[in-house]
Amino acid sequence: MRDILPPDSERWRRFVSVFAGVVEGAGYGQVISPLLEDLGVFQRIGDATDVVTKEMYDFVDKGGRHIALRPELTASVCRAFVQHRPLTPWKVWYTGSQFRYEKPQRGRFRQFDQVGIEVLGVEDPHLDVEVIALAWEFYRALGLGQVTLLLNSLGEPDDRARYVTALQAYFEANRKELTPESQVTLDKNPLRVLDSKRPADAALVAAAPRIAEFYSAHAAAHFEGVQAGLAALNIPFTIDDRLVRGLDYYRHTTFEFQGGTLDSAQNALGGGGRYDGLVESLGGPPTHGVGFALGLDRTLLACDDEGVFAVEPLHLDAFVVDTTGGLEALRLTAEIRAAGLTADRAYENRSMKAQMKVADRSGAACAVIIGSNEMAEDAVTVRPLRTDEGQQLIARSTLIDYLKKARS
Ligand code: HAM
Numbered sequence: 001m002r003d004i005l006p007p008d009s010e011r012w013r014r015f016v017s018v019f020a021g022v023v024e025g026a027g028y029g030q031v032i033s034p035l036l037e038d039l040g041v042f043q044r045i046g047d048a049t050d051v052v053t054k055e056m057y058d059f060v061d062k063g064g065r066h067i068a069l070r071p072e073l074t075a076s077v078c079r080a081f082v083q084h085r086p087l088t089p090w091k092v093w094y095t096g097s098q099f100r101y102e103k104p105q106r107g108r109f110r111q112f113d114q115v116g117i118e119v120l121g122v123e124d125p126h127l128d129v130e131v132i133a134l135a136w137e138f139y140r141a142l143g144l145g146q147v148t149l150l151l152n153s154l155g156e157p158d159d160r161a162r163y164v165t166a167l168q169a170y171f172e173a174n175r176k177e178l179t180p181e182s183q184v185t186l187d188k189n190p191l192r193v194l195d196s197k198r199p200a201d202a203a204l205v206a207a208a209p210r211i212a213e214f215y216s217a218h219a220a221a222h223f224e225g226v227q228a229g230l231a232a233l234n235i236p237f238t239i240d241d242r243l244v245r246g247l248d249y250y251r252h253t254t255f256e257f258q259g260g261t262l263d264s265a266q267n268a269l270g271g272g273g274r275y276d277g278l279v280e281s282l283g284g285p286p287t288h289g290v291g292f293a294l295g296l297d298r299t300l301l302a303c304d305d306e307g308v309f310a311v312e313p314l315h316l317d318a319f320v321v322d323t324t325g326g327l328e329a330l331r332l333t334a335e336i337r338a339a340g341l342t343a344d345r346a347y348e349n350r351s352m353k354a355q356m357k358v359a360d361r362s363g364a365a366c367a368v369i370i371g372s373n374e375m376a377e378d379a380v381t382v383r384p385l386r387t388d389e390g391q392q393l394i395a396r397s398t399l400i401d402y403l404k405k406a407r408s
Pocket of ligand 1: 074247271275290293294299
């Protein structure tokens with residue numbers, strides 16, 4: 001778990017604000033959920049999921065309730081839907097920290113942040129397209145150009161069940177050829193064997209049955225609708241029928257965004273899909289759901305690698321230097337800020353040289369200097385800090401106008 005310090009914290013906030021701009025422009029409102037939920041909420045994500053079985057920060061609170069820090073937000077949003085019963089379609093977005101007890105490494109943390117959206121109550125495949133297109137638009141807004149979209153459909157629950165049976169039979173028949181790790185996975189969740197990135201499993205995984213052979217007519221039509229919609233919006237995608245994703249609630253469409261520059265273990269910048277049965281499993285009515293979450297940390301790493309979405313230095317209009325005791329700095333800084341401009345100042349009545357050093361470091365457009373001469377003349381000296389222009393003495397009453405002009 002890390003501290004996010006300035007100026008990185010500023011970049012985080014801008015990241016969220018760009019995201020909010022994109023999704024609020026499409027009618028999504030923000031949901032702010034608790035960090036903690038009843039453990040049962042997250043157990044609905046699936047008991048064959050590492051996120052649930054191994055990685056959850058769960059504990060018994062002082063009231064004897066078994067609760068957990070949220071490992072993701074889809075289940076929390078569905079719980080909120082069941083609790084508050086908003087009108088559908090319910091289109092929401094979120095941001096915040098998630099907690100998973102994973103092995104920390106580059107792009108993988110135990111506390112990490114996501115932004116995401118969820119829509120409840122609509123079956124239309126064009127909604128899947130809208131959801132994917134919003135993530136795509138967000139990547140464009142950040143300036144990322146090397147993101148690829150992988151797409152799959154896991155079909156309806158029956159299709160998926162028949163597929164899992166076939167997959168299990170296939171891997172069981174070839175069990176000895178699987179790596180010991182994948183043999184363990186096979187006993188828990190045959191689908192996840194497809195996720196194996198171990199070279200020794202590659203040939204067997206490549207020849208495994210394909211989900212597309214098991215689609216019902218309805219599932220096939222939904223998936224075709226999604227592909228046609230993406231094509232209509234010119235969003236390029238690659239069908240990856242080995243994309244099962246790490247959470248068990250998915251049905252029909254699943255997708256993942258991969259960065260071109262990160263190591264393969266951490267290259268998933270974001271992902272999502274449909275989870276049509278999740279609301280029901282939390283005690284609500286049968287409700288369609290689709291959404292995605294994008295990892296803030298990993299997406300920013302991808303931005304670094306592509307050299308985009310850089311941190312902008314803090315912009316200050318003025319830095320006040322006062323060698324008359326400090327009271328004038330107090331007044332001037334307050335005046336500048338009250339006029340809607342930005343200002344900082346030096347403290348502790350230090351020497352002119354020491355104060356100017358801080359002014360230079362501040363990144364402010366100019367130093368506003370007040371010494372005994374300026375005091376006597378009811379004036380201030382303004383010294384541009386980012387250009388070679390010389391300093392000038394101006395009437396104190398004209399300072400705000402001067403700073404406003406300098407800004408424009
Ligand atoms: P997820 O694939 O588990 O999906 O996480 C989404 C993204 O969160 C990942 O692609 C990754 O960028 C980031 N992420 C996950 N774990 C970590 C970690 N330990 N450190 C840093 N970043 C991480 C979900 O969470 C689903 N709720 C997505 C969804 C929404 N599906 C439907 N609606």
